[in-house]
């Protein structure tokens with residue numbers, strides 16, 4: 001296992017297969033109890049010296065379909081490298097006229113329309129937990145990003161809009177929605193649609209990592225009556241430009257997080273979820289004895305509760 005400790009993990013989505021302008025340190029590929037992550041993790045140094053780890057959600061060559069992304073391995077691998085928070089990027093469809101392709105968005109709520117194909121918990125053995133998920137994105141990190149992503153977009157200079165506090169629908173895919181579904185999601189209050197944040201956000205919460213999503217709009221999905229429904233070609237049209245802006249935004253916000261925030265504030269932002277699983281687990285006191293295999297797996301993501309370095313057992 002790598003000795004280098006990263007502070008933040010970055011998950012790149014469609015079009016975003018690497019970050020820019022960071023100093024390469026090493027590439028690692030940790031095997032977790034849930035297998036290997038989607039891609040090797042590139043560890044890079046920010047100008048301030050802080051280390052970040054990047055992984056490509058669909059693999060470097062985009063070979064992994066949304067339903068087959070190894071979510072548990074991705075989150076576990078980033079946590080094992082030291083990550084306290086995850087900044088995830090995603091290409092999304094817009095369910096609102098005012099959110100145009102090319103715009104950036106910070107969602108605050110999720111409507112889960114995945115179909116149970118994806119394993120969405122680390123607690124699938126005989127140790128049971130019910131994590132709180134009312135606010136699926138970390139509130140402090142998202143609130144901080146609201147200011148910093150806006151600053152980054154201003155510096156970028158193309159007048160790209162940032163929308164905040166939006167509701168994102170996470171559908172199963174890989175096919176896009178029907179027109180009826182797209183219209184229904186609008187009626188439900190959905191603003192954005194994609195195929196990625198479930199189970200990522202749930203797993204990050206179980207691993208007590210702060211998790212926020214920067215969504216970049218690529219298309220208007222299929223709700224506009226007089227327009228053709230979304231195609232992959234529509235998405236590709238804006239994907240490259242969005243990815244270039246995402247790289248700029250990532251470099252800016254990561255360095256700001258590392259240097260532009262007082263240490264106490266930084267820790268308060270990135271450790272918001274730490275300790276949150278303490279009262280989410282059922283019957284933990286006898287877990288190690290009764291279910292040693294499950295406890296051993298969980299020690300990988302929750303070493304404070306399970307395994308030899310547990311302090312909250």
Ligand SMILES: CSC[C@H]1O[C@H](OP(=O)(O)O)[C@H](O)[C@@H]1O
Nearest residue numbers: 013014066090091194195196235
């Ligand atoms: C390429 S169109 C559909 C695909 O794009 C998004 O991927 P990601 O979230 O990784 O950027 C969307 O969620 C779908 O998986």
Ligand SMILES: Nc1ncnc2[nH]cnc12
Nearest residue numbers: 091092093193194195221
């Ligand atoms: N319209 C859409 N539906 C689902 N996922 C998407 N990713 C990008 N655009 C999308």
